[in-house]
Amino acid sequence: MAKQEFRQGPNGPYPITPRKGGGAKLFVGAVAVVAVVGVGSAAGLGGAGIEAGTVAEALPGNVSGDVVDSLPGRSxxxxxxxxxKSAERGRKRETFGRFKLKQLKHAVRHEAECLAAATGRVRDYLARHRCTALDRALYAIGDGHGNAAAISVVRVGFPKKSDATGCEKVEEVQGSGDLRPLGAAALGLAGFSFSGHHYDSRIDKRTLVVAEAETVAGHLDAGTLDALAEVSVWFPRL
Incomplete structure (x- = not known):
């Protein structure tokens, strides 16, 4: 049996969830992230905490209490x-609504070059296998009661599907480096860092898509964070 690994967080150590291929993806500046923050709390659970006042200023629409649960009573x-299903259709607002959350902000960047955004062995791989496009996005979502999230998704295009699959294999290995996400400052949430604890990826034809979830302040249970990463990776375009 593999030895359980732990990461030190602001509230003490927590176990690292194994990823596909038997490894655990751990890094700061995760490829994609869901950062949950509470306006009434500055305590962080995963990455670096963000001041409560900063969150309130950056996401003023998250205190209206107007979020409707589209699936009341559902598991x-x-x-x-x-x-x-909603994510596969590209309906992002509907996707978030399935978890009783609403989109507050979003930022997207389309680039033709990947090396500047890559680190470690992921960068080495991209130096040998040219990417055709790098799309990075962050989506701020919230429950209307002060708890908010920033979802980041990264799509990396390649000339061949085998190149995308090869990059995924490197990306999944612990300590292999990563493709940096679009900075949280794009949503006015400067001061946030990502651990890579809740992670998913898939191959979409010749494109590698990676999604990540992370609690920063407030509370969202681990199962929901995993689910948010799991569905966000299915967005067909950013």
């Missing part, structure tokens, strides 16, 4: 299944 499994 997380059902919410995740329905959210994936």
């Amino acid at each position: 997380l499994k059902t919410r995740t299944s329905e959210a994936r």
